[in-house]
Amino acid sequence: MKKKLGLMVTAMLTAGTLLAGCGTSDEGKTSGGDKKDFKVAMVTDTGGVDDKSFNQSAWEGLQKFGKENNLEKDKGFKYLQSTAQSDYKPNLNSLIRQKYDVVFGIGFLMGADVETVAKQQPDAKLAIVDMVVKGDNVANITFSEHEGSFLVGLVAGMQSKTNKVGFVGGVNSELIKKFENGFKAGVLTANPDAEVLVQYAEDFNKAEKGQQIANTFYQQGADVIYHAAGGTGMGVFTEAKNRKKNGEDVWVIGVDRDQHEEGMPENVTLTSMVKRVDQAVYEVSEQAMNGKFPGGKIVEFGLKEDGVGIAPTQDNVDKDALKSVEDYKKKIIGGEVKVPKTDAEFEEFKKNLK
Template identity: 35%
Template sequence: MRRVAKLSAACIASAALAVTATACGSTSSEKESSSSSADGKGVKVGLAFDVGGRGDRSFNDSAARGADKAKAEFGGEIKELTAKTSDTEADREQRLSDLAEAGYNPIVGIGYAYAASMTKVAARYPKTSFGIVDSVVDGKNVNSITFTEEQGSYLAGVAAALKSKSKHVGFIGGVDVPLIKKFEAGYLQGVKDTDPKIKVDTQYLSHGSDTSGFASPDKGKEAAQGMLDNGADVIYTAAGSSGNGAIEAVAGKKGTWAIGVDSDQYNVPGLAKYKNSILTSMVKNVDLGVYDFVKSIHDGKPLSGTHTYALAQDGVKLSPSGGFIDDIQAKLDAAKKKIVDGSIKVKSAP
C-alpha cells in the first residue's frame, strides 16, 4: 500500500525541473570503487548498481551521472557495489546492509531487483535514507523513483513507424518483467497508432529471475541480427548493456536504424563508431532522480514516498542528437502534446 506524505516546498523545488512529485505510499566479487572529497565533508552516497554496473552505457551510467553531479556540487564520497547475474535475495540484502553498516546515507538501489531486500534493510536502519529506482517500496525512510517509460517508448514507436521503409520494426527486451513490458507496450502502441500495417517483432533475452538479459551484448547482437535478417529496419532495445550488441548489429547493415535507451546513446563515447546508425534514444533521466534524492539529503530534507518522472517534465524523452529525427519532429511533438494533455492514453502492459 502506498503511503501518503506531505512534500515540503524545498523538496518540490529541487525536483521541479524534471519530476512530477507524488507522495504515496556481502557475498560480492563485483566491481567496487569509492572516491572522496579532499575535506571529507559532503554526502556519503552508497550506490548498489544493477547488473552491468557503471560502464553499461545505458541505465546504470545514467544513475552514476546523477551521483557524480551531486558529488561535484556537494563534495563527499561515493561507494559503488555492483550486482551479479547470479545474485540471490540474500546477496542483495547483504549488499545494502554493508553500505548501511559503513555509514553511507543515502543508499540507492539501482533497479527493481532491490525492492524486496530494501524493504527489509530499510526497516532495520530507520535513520538511513534509502532510494530505489524503478520500483515502489513502502517505508518512511524510502524514496521510490519511478518513470513513465511507456510514454517515452510511445514516441520511440512513432519515430520507428515514420522512419521504417520496410514496414517492419523490432523490439528487444532484456528480461520479460513488468518494467520492461512498459517499454514494449508504449512502443507497440506508438507504432500501431502511426501505421497499423507495420509488422513488429518482439523478443526477450532472458526470463523470470534470470537477469542476464541486461548484461549480454552477444545476446542482444544475435537477437537484432535475427530481426534484421527477417526484414526489420528499425530496432528498439530496452536491455541495459545488451543493447550495445543490438546497436552493433544494426550498424552492420546499411539502411537500418537502432533506437537507444536510458542514456543518449548517440553521445556515448564507447558507441561512437555506431552513432550514425542510432536514430534516437528514449532517454530515461535516472540521473535527475538520483541527483534530486542526494540533494534532499544534503539539504537536510530527505525525500520519501514515490516520485514519478514523466514525459510532461522531460523525465523521459526522445533525444534529437544526430539530427536524424529532425524531419519528423513536428509529428513527434504533436504526439507528445496529446499524451501530456491526456488525448492519448498510453498502455503500461502489452
C-alpha cells in the same frame, strides 16, 4: 544553467503499494544533519556501472551531485558494483555500515533486497529506482517510460522502409512491458500497417543474446530495433554496425541515455529514449541533504517533468518525425492521448486506432 526536473510525489493509496508512515514526522530529517558531512552512495545491478545505459546514468548523476557539493569520491560519494543478485543485500548493508546518509538501489531487480534491508535497518535512508517497495525510510523513484517509448515509436513507425520493426527487452517484467507497449502504440499510431517483432533476452547483461535476437529480427525484415535491455542492448548495436558495414540500411533506437556514440562510427543510432535517471538521483540526493528526503513516497518523473523523452542528438530523425513527436508530446501532457503501459491497455489502445 541546466533545467531541473520537476518532481511529482504521489502518496500510495492501494493496499499493494501502501507505505507505512507516509507523511510522518520522520520526513524531512537527515541522518547527518550537517551538509558538509553528507554522504551518498549507490549499488549497481548486475549490468555494472559502465553499462552505457541505466547504471551509468545513475552514477553520472551521483558524480555530478558529489562534485557540485565538494564531496570526495569514495568517501562522500561512491558506488558498489554487483556481479550477481546475491551481492545486492551485502552491498546495501555495507554502505549503511559505512554511514552513508542515502543509499540508492539501482533497478527493480533490487526491490526485494531494498525492502528487506529497510526493515532491518529502520534508521537508514534508502532509495530504489524503478520499483515501489514498502517502508517509510525508502524513496521510490519511478518514470513514465511508456510515454518516452511512444515518442521513439512514432519515429520508428514513420522512418521504417520495410514496415517491420523490432523490440528487444531485457527481463520480461512489468517495468519493461511499459517500454514495449508504449513503443508499439507509437509505431502503430504513426504507421498502422507496421509489424512489431518482440523478444525478451531475460537478462540485462548478455550482449551476445542481444546480438542474436537482433540478427533474427533483421533477417526477418525489420530495419529498426528499439532495445530496453541495458548491457544486452549493446549486442543490438554490434549486429546493426556489422550489417551497416555490409551496406544494409538498418537502425537501432537506444535507451536510458543518448546512445548516439554506441552506434558510431557506422552511425546506426536512429535516436534514443532518454530516461533521466541521472537527474532523478541528483535531485533525491539534494532533497535528502536539505532535510526533505521523500521517504515513504513515490517520486515520479514523466514527460511533463522532462523525465523521459527523445535524445538531444537528432541528426538521423526526419523533420516530419520530429514534428510528430512534438505534436504528440503536447497531446500526452495535455491528457488527449493516454499511452498504454500494460498488454491489456495496449490491446484497448489498438482497438481505438483509426
